[in-house]
Amino acid sequence: MPSDENDKAHEEVPSTQGDVEMEETDNPVQIVEASNPEEGGERAPPAAVNVEDVDAEADPVDEEERKSFASHLKSPIVTLVVGKEEPAVLKAHQEFLVRSPYFDDICKTFAEDESIPRSIDLPDEDIDAVGCFLEFLYTGEYFPRKLPGQRSLEHDPSVPAVDDSGIQLLKHARIYTLAQKWGVAALQTLSSSKIYCINSTVKGEIEYARYIYAHTAVDDTTIRAPVANFWATRSHTLRSEAEDEFKALCLEFPQFGFDILTRVLDDKLKRERNEKMHPSSASVRKRPRHGSGGV
Template sequence: MADSFSDDIIDDAPAGPGADVKMAEGADDNAAAAANGAELPFAEDGPEEAAAPRITFLQYLASPIVTLLIGTGENETILTAHQGLLVQSPYFAEACAEFIDDGSPRQVELPNEDIDAVGCFLEFLYTGDYFPRKIPGQRSLEKDTSVPEVDASGVQLLKHAKVYTLADKFGLRHLKNLASSKIHCVNSTAKGEIAYARYVYEYTPKDDTTIRAPVANFWATRSHTLRSEAEDEFRSLCLEFPQFGYDVLTRVLDEKLKRERNEKMHPGPSSARKRPRHSSTAAAA
């Protein structure tokens, strides 16, 4: 049916320039090539790659159990997870590659990691998200009755910041982006924001603008109003992390320069210089 339809179009088409005739002939040749199973000139080289078989959740659960040792000494916590899920992280894929199938324990030590952040990481592996989840269509999170609505201490901000740095270490980009998006959904105070800024500038690399730039922008645009609420903490943060003070100052100066350029390009009526007016007394003198 496809061949007859193509023939009808070509037969019914009005006679035109030679170029039109060649296009019709080319279409005919392509149809014949397709019918013979030959590759078209623009086809990919080689056969198409077969789609990878889908791994079912049951297969993940049937994988070996790995023990995670978080913390040290009296603060050590033991958690377990399925290896099939853990190896989605390059960090754990490398660690699990060292295991030997001889019945010996499969353990990964995480002495310096935050237990709550690891819990969020595991929750993400098993469910694709972690609590509190974002409310669809809103810039807010599910209500958590265990914490106040306004983060006065920075605890809620630090929770997502620690998940962010852990996801970066474990190589899970999606979890990293998810944690970053949740940070912007937390209502906090000046002191809470300073606690969060201190963590960011201590535990993230200098070139990580994804999380650092919003912190510097926040304080560059609001420090004149928020500094009074936590002036001592703000001063201490600037002295402890000079890079923070420099980033904030750079953005303040950039914004000032931008305003000056806009005023030069679009001067207002009040910006024009006026000749000085002399009083009649001064003129008479």
């Protein structure tokens, strides 16, 4: 499912054998291509997403509405049938499930008509994403959890340190779109912040960008803007590693190419304005003096 001219600040970091890394800066996260450290780029969250506040926002239940954990476990069990060809059956307590407005509306029908089985079909959803969604409803987090005071995730031995295929980026992207669909804003914020903790390669970034532009709305700048900004600042170097894939992505999602071009042109305009407001001494030319008689 990542120049000084860009809207985000960029820093140079040491190379790491050709992978794309996300390094911590004063702004949330930086992704750097090691083979060209002099052209470091950043895919940082937009200003609206303050990663430092994610932990405070993670719990979807207000303090005044809080019930004991045991009381939630006494609530009716709801069956979730996830997937189409080989569906998986999950069980969830209704008191946790109704923290989502989407499921709250469905569960109200169970109370109105007790003859309706407490079962919900989710044929188009990803089992791992649904599992993480439920984990968040129960605990306010999901694995891998964010390490306290850091912009990194706890170690997951089942995945490589560098996301070459995009599977780790897609994991959090799917959770983001699921949280958006089912109305859990705190989970959207959390999953979005975890995306900036992933070390990835160009191939992984291609797959991530493809998912984002296929499954999010045009006006969803929270998730789309960092993708476009990243490629706008680094497309000239990353294309050499995945030119065919990059071209195919632009043809598949014209909005992706348009967003990148818009940012490139905006940056160019900003540079021109800055040069006019603060001309460098090297650009100042003296008026030629005309002498007489060759003097």
